[in-house]
Amino acid sequence: MIRLPGVEWRREARVGVTGVWVVGVMPDEKVWDLLRAAVQDSSPVPVSVPWDVSGGLDWWRGKARESMFSESATSPGSWSADEDAFRLSAFLDACRDDSEHVEALRDAVMDQFPSDGEEGLFVAVARKASPFSALAYALGPDAVLRLPGWFGDFLLDAEQVRAQLPAAEEALALTGAQRRDAVERIHAWMTGLGDDPDHHAGELLDGPLRVLRHAARTGQAAAAHVRWY
Numbered sequence: 001m002i003r004l005p006g007v008e009w010r011r012e013a014r015v016g017v018t019g020v021w022v023v024g025v026m027p028d029e030k031v032w033d034l035l036r037a038a039v040q041d042s043s044p045v046p047v048s049v050p051w052d053v054s055g056g057l058d059w060w061r062g063k064a065r066e067s068m069f070s071e072s073a074t075s076p077g078s079w080s081a082d083e084d085a086f087r088l089s090a091f092l093d094a095c096r097d098d099s100e101h102v103e104a105l106r107d108a109v110m111d112q113f114p115s116d117g118e119e120g121l122f123v124a125v126a127r128k129a130s131p132f133s134a135l136a137y138a139l140g141p142d143a144v145l146r147l148p149g150w151f152g153d154f155l156l157d158a159e160q161v162r163a164q165l166p167a168a169e170e171a172l173a174l175t176g177a178q179r180r181d182a183v184e185r186i187h188a189w190m191t192g193l194g195d196d197p198d199h200h201a202g203e204l205l206d207g208p209l210r211v212l213r214h215a216a217r218t219g220q221a222a223a224a225h226v227r228w229y
Contacts, residue, residue: 019130019194021152023208023224024113025120025215028158034112035155038105056091057141063088064140069188079192085137089193092133095151096226106225109155113223119214122207129194132226135204137189138182143171148212152226161215161222172209179205 068085072078114120124131132152136144146167148154156164174182179202186201208224215222 017128018229019126020227020229021124021131022110023122023211025211025220025222026109026112028219028221030112031155031157031221034105034108038101053095060088060141069192078197079188081192085193088137089133092136092151109223110225119210122211124204124207126190126194126196126199129190129196130226131204134186134189138185139171146171149224152224155223157221158219161212165212165216168209168212172205174205
């Protein structure tokens, strides 16, 4: 068992589940309506943080340049997770708010996403692994903190999309050796912690940025959610 402050992580905890990261556009006028409804529908509760985010980030920064995976001896082209990979996975999962009222807001936001459409919707799905966590491992902590919102979750009105797009482009629009390294690290996560050898690693970089650019160009809001099913 891997332990972090306030977190317990068992290797078998994600067996049989599917990780999803959804990024989509929505009408700008709906953002504040949904937020107001969420505030009215939720009961006030004390805000507490049972884990040390700052300490977790400091640990991650110290490991960011290292590989947390080793090449699989039994499955060519796949990777095996080291203990640090499980620890990072636990930290990233712990940064997600899965309280009932936040999950209800996620459901309401997703109802506003386009049903299809290449530019306005991006969905990444992986067996036994979180696509956003794979991206986070590839980018490193400082680049992840430049992305909108909080560890893969955000809800931005049109003005906020335009304001935050340059930072997202800086984090995601990788080229050359940086992109090749990021794609390899995504593949390591998806095969070492997950069971998804056929994923499209490059789309984890290109898809969210495509949606944000589309939202900025068309004056729409944008949102993203990390979920497990």
